[in-house]
Amino acid sequence: MIRYWEKWNGFEADAMRVIVDDFNASQDEIFVEYSSVSQIDRRLMLSIAGGIPPDVAGLWNYVLPVYAENNALTPLNRYTEAAGIKRDDYISVYWDMCTHRDYVWALPSTPSSTALIYNKKLFREAGLDPEQPPRSIAELEAYNEKLMKRDEDGRLITCGHIPAEPGWWNALWGYWFGGELWDGKQSITITSPANTAAYEWVASYPERFGARDLMSFKDGFGNFASPQNPFFTGRVAMVMQGPWIYNFIQNYAPADFEWGVAPFPSVDPERFPNVTVVEADILVIPAGAKHPEEAFVFIQYVNSQAPMEKLCLGQRKFSPLRETSADFFTQHPNPYIREFHDLAQSPNARPVPSTTVWTLYANEMNQAFGRIWTQTSSPTEALSDVQTRMQESFDHRARRWDRMENTLLTEWEKP
Amino acid sequence: MTRMERKRLCMGLLFISPWILGFLAFSVYPLLSSLYHSFCDYSVLSPAVWVGAENYSTLFNDDVFWRSVSNTVFFAAVAIPMGMVLSLSLAILLNCKVPFQGLFRTIFFLPSLVPMVCLAVLWQWMLNGDLGLINNSIRPLLNGINQILGTHLVPPNWLQEAAYAKWGLIFTGLWGVGHAVVIYLAGLQGVPQHLYESAEIDGAGFWVKTRHITLPILSPVIYFNTIMGLIGTFQVFAVPYVMTGGGDGPERSLLFMATYLYQNAFDYWNMGYACAIGMVMFLIILSLTYLSTKLSESHVYYEGK
Numbered sequence: 001m002i003r004y005w006e007k008w009n010g011f012e013a014d015a016m017r018v019i020v021d022d023f024n025a026s027q028d029e030i031f032v033e034y035s036s037v038s039q040i041d042r043r044l045m046l047s048i049a050g051g052i053p054p055d056v057a058g059l060w061n062y063v064l065p066v067y068a069e070n071n072a073l074t075p076l077n078r079y080t081e082a083a084g085i086k087r088d089d090y091i092s093v094y095w096d097m098c099t100h101r102d103y104v105w106a107l108p109s110t111p112s113s114t115a116l117i118y119n120k121k122l123f124r125e126a127g128l129d130p131e132q133p134p135r136s137i138a139e140l141e142a143y144n145e146k147l148m149k150r151d152e153d154g155r156l157i158t159c160g161h162i163p164a165e166p167g168w169w170n171a172l173w174g175y176w177f178g179g180e181l182w183d184g185k186q187s188i189t190i191t192s193p194a195n196t197a198a199y200e201w202v203a204s205y206p207e208r209f210g211a212r213d214l215m216s217f218k219d220g221f222g223n224f225a226s227p228q229n230p231f232f233t234g235r236v237a238m239v240m241q242g243p244w245i246y247n248f249i250q251n252y253a254p255a256d257f258e259w260g261v262a263p264f265p266s267v268d269p270e271r272f273p274n275v276t277v278v279e280a281d282i283l284v285i286p287a288g289a290k291h292p293e294e295a296f297v298f299i300q301y302v303n304s305q306a307p308m309e310k311l312c313l314g315q316r317k318f319s320p321l322r323e324t325s326a327d328f329f330t331q332h333p334n335p336y337i338r339e340f341h342d343l344a345q346s347p348n349a350r351p352v353p354s355t356t357v358w359t360l361y362a363n364e365m366n367q368a369f370g371r372i373w374t375q376t377s378s379p380t381e382a383l384s385d386v387q388t389r390m391q392e393s394f395d396h397r398a399r400r401w402d403r404m405e406n407t408l409l410t411e412w413e414k415p
Numbered sequence: 416m417t418r419m420e421r422k423r424l425c426m427g428l429l430f431i432s433p434w435i436l437g438f439l440a441f442s443v444y445p446l447l448s449s450l451y452h453s454f455c456d457y458s459v460l461s462p463a464v465w466v467g468a469e470n471y472s473t474l475f476n477d478d479v480f481w482r483s484v485s486n487t488v489f490f491a492a493v494a495i496p497m498g499m500v501l502s503l504s505l506a507i508l509l510n511c512k513v514p515f516q517g518l519f520r521t522i523f524f525l526p527s528l529v530p531m532v533c534l535a536v537l538w539q540w541m542l543n544g545d546l547g548l549i550n551n552s553i554r555p556l557l558n559g560i561n562q563i564l565g566t567h568l569v570p571p572n573w574l575q576e577a578a579y580a581k582w583g584l585i586f587t588g589l590w591g592v593g594h595a596v597v598i599y600l601a602g603l604q605g606v607p608q609h610l611y612e613s614a615e616i617d618g619a620g621f622w623v624k625t626r627h628i629t630l631p632i633l634s635p636v637i638y639f640n641t642i643m644g645l646i647g648t649f650q651v652f653a654v655p656y657v658m659t660g661g662g663d664g665p666e667r668s669l670l671f672m673a674t675y676l677y678q679n680a681f682d683y684w685n686m687g688y689a690c691a692i693g694m695v696m697f698l699i700i701l702s703l704t705y706l707s708t709k710l711s712e713s714h715v716y717y718e719g720k
Contacts, residue, residue, distance in 0.1 A: 040679050216572055
């Protein structure tokens, strides 16, 4: 028997439960005991420290580096090599986010990419062609001007797109301007001209629409997972979201809600076409797991084509595997799933930086974004504070790695 | 020591041993362990590496840490006196002989029974800049002022503006004064009636009696509540953590020492650094408690002394 902890609850958890049941029924040597666990990243850390981790855990790709460098995971190279699983089997970004420091630490379960989701009805009402979503930042802003509405007191009622809603990718706007968050090795590059341009674009919102107006506009939004989600109530006409938005629309949007999907506009669609943020749920074997062999058999099962498609269909996502069967897209309830799938294969499909300081970086960027949004700092000032602080933390982690490197590499090479 | 004394000592120790063992295992050991780990680079999962005072030197140059200290000190400096005045006045009022006294006491205590997380979520909505109850009640007032004076006053977006966020939190905290009120009420029962009677004969009014009889006799209770308030405000965590969704609030205005400690320990995997923050917090609370003990020595009246 092996124990499997998964972060999901709700219908995503149920979709995975079906796969677990299929696996348990398909053979009688390994039984997977499946439980959904809240705050899994912290609980997993404590269970590994306490020496009683589960055999398989479902995490997010962005926590992989910090888990790997803290010796909390089992390297999978030996298993993937023996099973003949390789990078070519996957859409490459999803394989790459499962590796860190030249080791394979995980295999993906369900992937995602982000795109521009827009409300066709609001487009029509503003005299815009609902089949012509904006392609560049300049077009996006032209659309914004047309979509914005105020009431007689001057309070904002409707906006086109605002980068603060829902505010999940505050750190990553540089990607649509050709920016990088780090050089891939040892330097933080948040103050680069491309990133500065991105946050000057963010700063242009409070300049044009008024910082206080935007704040009380945003304060009037309901919860994301509710019918009061401002995108569903028609208060914002465009948002950046992933394939999961389909479920939220099914559950919370009005019955006559009409929506479309397009790549989120970049500053220059010729130079930077199809920019998207890619993320994935991943399956790992925690360090100290009692049954790593059996755990991998299960992970391998999830990563074979038929169960993977069943899982992704259940979770309303696309498959991270390179091969997708022909009827997957026709069976899929989300009419735009192919757009998300194709975006993930774009050369501009970008994950968050594969570094142990990502949570800190994201928090620092949220602070910087807030300062820019409320006009308490200029973009240059806010970004240079992030640069200084992040470079220090980065160097600190590099020192930790230097101290630990030999011990860890020996540990990871152990059969 | 005679055999009898030794026997008695053993018996005594035996009887308090559950407490001593608990104290050793759950207070002394974690304290010493975090003292040790505050000198290490430690991430919980990999072994701790001794780095000397590195964590402390980083800490003293860490602007964000100092921001959390100043936030915490500001919060304590405003919330403790405000809480004290409010809870003491409530206790004195609730001590008046009026009809439905018990009912009033219950009503004022009720909010203290709301769990902290619910309290935070509830006040998040109360303080909402657009839909909140508070802004909807002050908006007509401000509109009136605007009409008369021609100004453009608008209610603040409490939890989104750095200048107001802490005040929002302080108001939230005042909701929980019920516990202090109960302690003050208990203290008020101990004020001897004959002192009031003789003061009344001398022509003393309500204020004079409060100032010269009630407050001096309540002083040990006030002192106790202050120390508890000090410890409570310096460890403030759950309410701002929930209100900001685990973040730091606008311009880190809701980042407190305990939040920063938690973030370092569990979000950033810097347990050694978090231990150092814990040690500094411990020293600050210790010295403030010592200071207030010294300062209040001549002002606190103990019946037995």
